Amino acid sequence: MGQLNPRLIFDFIKQQYRPYDMREEFDQGFSAYQAGNFHNPHVGDSASATAWDLGAEAAMRCQRVIES
Numbered sequence: 001m002g003q004l005n006p007r008l009i010f011d012f013i014k015q016q017y018r019p020y021d022m023r024e025e026f027d028q029g030f031s032a033y034q035a036g037n038f039h040n041p042h043v044g045d046s047a048s049a050t051a052w053d054l055g056a057e058a059a060m061r062c063q064r065v066i067e068s
Contacts, residue, residue: 009065013058020051021058029055034063 014021025042029052032038038056042049 004066006062006066010058010062013061013065017054017058020047020054023047023051025049025051026055026058028052029057030059032056033059 014026017026020026025048029040032052033056040049040052040056042052
């Protein structure tokens with residue numbers, strides 16, 4: 001079996017976070033996790049905070065799949 005394509009992994013995981021994956025904060029959380037920043041800059045239970053958290057979670061899931 002060949003090596004997994006990171007872009008396909010990302011697309012598959014990202015679609016599981018609809019509708020939050022369409023928000024800018026989702027991408028910010030994803031990028032922040034990859035850079036080692038785990039602090040969500042958004043307040044409380046807002047949609048922005050949720051999107052950021054889910055973006056970070058998606059990055060973590062992508063990393064786990066790629067490293068396995």
